Amino acid sequence: MLTIASIKNGVVIDHIKSGYGIKIYNYLRLNKVDYSVALIMNVYSEKLGKKDIIKIENNIDIDFTVLGLIDPNITINIIQNENIKEKVNLHLPSKVESILRCKNPRCVTSIEKYMPHVFHLTDESKGEYKCEYCEEILKVEVDYLWNF
The missing domain is CATH 3.30.70.140 (Aspartate carbamoyltransferase regulatory subunit, N-terminal domain)
Known part of the structure; x- marks a missing residue:
């Protein structure tokens, strides 16, 4: 033991x-x-x-x-x-800022590098967040968190 x-x-x-x-x-x-x-x-x-x-x-x-x-x-x-x-x-946070990154190349955060990446929880069961600016949906996966 x-x-x-x-x-x-x-x-x-x-x-x-x-x-x-x-x-x-x-x-x-x-x-x-x-x-x-x-x-x-x-x-x-x-x-x-x-x-x-x-x-x-x-x-x-x-x-x-x-x-x-x-x-x-x-x-x-x-x-x-x-x-x-x-x-x-703990639980999935309802709002996430500057932790996740938007993958949409047309999002304002891709052009304006100083803009914070802000996401809001849309589906807790799927772990999905929506970008505050372009409404791109991002599914949170642990491996994604380690890539930036």
């Missing part, structure tokens, strides 16, 4: 879709930090079958919008004195 100790103060990112933990680990650049981090992959879960977990022995700022795009089922636990101080359940 694998045993990972609890953390005193920090963050636990739980219920990560199996295989996505390493993507979040890399996105948060946790390989560059000087405090303890545990990436646990393929843990048995009644709810998900398998899941990944990241335990961070430090309080860090996390962009919930990006993590919600990566996996809207993630739970973030803020740990203080070995107890859960706060629990945040």
